Amino acid sequence: MEVSSEQIQDKPCMLSFFWRNSSETPEPLKADVSGSIPTWLQGTLLRNGPGLFSVGDSSYKHWFDGMALIHSFTFKDGGVSYKSKFLKSETFKKNTAAKRIVVTEFGTMAYPDPCKNIFAKTFSYLLNAIPDFTDNNLINIIRYGEDYYASSEVNYINQIDPLTLDTLGRTNYRNHIALNLATAHPHYDDDGNTYNIGTAIIGFGRPKCVIFKVPANASEKGRIKPALENVEQICSIPFRSTLFPSYFHSFGLTENYIIFVEQAFKLDILKLATAYFRNVNWGSCLKFDKDDVTLIHLVNRKTGKVLRTKYYADAFVSFHHINAFEEEGHVVFDLITYKDSNLYDMFYIKNMQKDINRFIETNKEFSPPSCQRFVLPINIDKETPPDTNMVKLQDTTATAVLRQDGSLYCTHDTLFEGLELPAINYKYNTKKYRYFYGSRVDWSPYPNKLAKVDIVTRKHIEWVDEDGYPSEPVFVASPNAVEEDDGVILSSVVSLNPQKPPFLLVLDAKTFTEIARASINASVHMDLHGLFIPDTAT
Numbered sequence: 001m002e003v004s005s006e007q008i009q010d011k012p013c014m015l016s017f018f019w020r021n022s023s024e025t026p027e028p029l030k031a032d033v034s035g036s037i038p039t040w041l042q043g044t045l046l047r048n049g050p051g052l053f054s055v056g057d058s059s060y061k062h063w064f065d066g067m068a069l070i071h072s073f074t075f076k077d078g079g080v081s082y083k084s085k086f087l088k089s090e091t092f093k094k095n096t097a098a099k100r101i102v103v104t105e106f107g108t109m110a111y112p113d114p115c116k117n118i119f120a121k122t123f124s125y126l127l128n129a130i131p132d133f134t135d136n137n138l139i140n141i142i143r144y145g146e147d148y149y150a151s152s153e154v155n156y157i158n159q160i161d162p163l164t165l166d167t168l169g170r171t172n173y174r175n176h177i178a179l180n181l182a183t184a185h186p187h188y189d190d191d192g193n194t195y196n197i198g199t200a201i202i203g204f205g206r207p208k209c210v211i212f213k214v215p216a217n218a219s220e221k222g223r224i225k226p227a228l229e230n231v232e233q234i235c236s237i238p239f240r241s242t243l244f245p246s247y248f249h250s251f252g253l254t255e256n257y258i259i260f261v262e263q264a265f266k267l268d269i270l271k272l273a274t275a276y277f278r279n280v281n282w283g284s285c286l287k288f289d290k291d292d293v294t295l296i297h298l299v300n301r302k303t304g305k306v307l308r309t310k311y312y313a314d315a316f317v318s319f320h321h322i323n324a325f326e327e328e329g330h331v332v333f334d335l336i337t338y339k340d341s342n343l344y345d346m347f348y349i350k351n352m353q354k355d356i357n358r359f360i361e362t363n364k365e366f367s368p369p370s371c372q373r374f375v376l377p378i379n380i381d382k383e384t385p386p387d388t389n390m391v392k393l394q395d396t397t398a399t400a401v402l403r404q405d406g407s408l409y410c411t412h413d414t415l416f417e418g419l420e421l422p423a424i425n426y427k428y429n430t431k432k433y434r435y436f437y438g439s440r441v442d443w444s445p446y447p448n449k450l451a452k453v454d455i456v457t458r459k460h461i462e463w464v465d466e467d468g469y470p471s472e473p474v475f476v477a478s479p480n481a482v483e484e485d486d487g488v489i490l491s492s493v494v495s496l497n498p499q500k501p502p503f504l505l506v507l508d509a510k511t512f513t514e515i516a517r518a519s520i521n522a523s524v525h526m527d528l529h530g531l532f533i534p535d536t537a538t
Helices: 090-098 118-127 269-273 342-346 356-362
Strands: 025-030 032-035 043-052 067-076 079-086 140-144 147-151 156-160 167-172 194-200 208-214 232-238 257-262 265-267 286-288 293-300 311-314 317-327 330-338 370-377 399-402 408-411 413-417 419-423 435-440 449-454 459-464 468-470 474-477 487-495 503-508 513-519 529-534
Touching (some): 043 140, 140 194, 194 257, 449 487
Parallel strands (some): 311 408
Antiparallel strands (some): 043 529, 067 079, 140 147, 330 370, 399 408, 419 435, 435 449, 503 513
């Protein structure tokens, strides 16, 4: 169901809730449940996202800059309770103490107090020649060992208590492994180990991608030391360009391989190092090179060896992988791609403040998200002639054509158009799967509906509420589930209608129909990512 221009004509400020300041709900608040929540659903849905966009008279310029507000929905015996707290990061403490924004974020550059003397100002400029990134971890909640952390894409993560939402203290990746940045989208295997990748760009030699693992037993009970103390580096991969290393937001994982996509969306190192002096934000240091190509690396999970075969594809921008698996001598991986990098620009507050009709008109050239499948043949027969398509799977149109130099040039198979923030039944992570879920994107980058996609039939079904915006869907499998879609979908829905409260949506994942909603009589903000912690794990 589309949202028509007539429907939105009378709602010129319907996007304002994206950047409004939210408030905490520090004590558990009982939700008003309608419908029936399955009695087996016991645990806590943790979500993270920006919740504070101005401090004093200063305001952030980009939606991804807002200070992190963590909220939780706890399920117990058919009931739901809600709670939220700001992440008490060093950034939060400095900004609130100064009563203005004093820490630089992705799209907002902060400068010394104008009352400081010239020596203090000069010292501040020198310190920022090598950026010490913010610890405003607003993107996701991740797990290392038995510890939970608020995470973004910088060298800092903040440990939180998943029950109280209290901030327990921050950890610096650089104290444990040589990297400056790390993704907020790790993978977890069946044994509880966590895999992640990061970037070493400043102070660690030639820029490279670093792949690492944190063992399941990394955080021992009674110990205060961080789980990262037991981190294990799997390998490092030098970037093709020293001055323009690739940006990445996530990666793929199969039973035997790690998939690192070195895309043509790049970080300008020199521009980053001089951003503070030239009054440009970090976001402007990212550039898409449409004339470049994508290089895909396959890494053996057990040995850390990078396969010699080089896999190339056309240039694209990607933020989220969906899933990956191995089949008949191929690595198959699905991800969401864009034809350009305009998505970040859309989330500058000045652009979001436009009325909806003008916003749509301005962004007609918006590159819609495309769910694409790539297939990488693992073993290449040396006798195979060039120009041969090495993909032997019958259920895909993806190709991998052998070139004269032994490399493979890959083309994708489009699974679906217009979906972001993908989710799967995580028990099928690294395995062949049939379904994925996500936020439907039709007329703008702001989702107003959810979708379930069937990869086999290439059909989809939707859930929509014209008065609300649902968050990223989270799949929770039912106990003793037999089929892949046996379970529920959870999503936090922010209301556009002042007469309707925000609510936590519960869908039957198989039929994609609403079975319950838990209305919250409190401020609920738009979030980004999170995870569900079963009751036995808290």
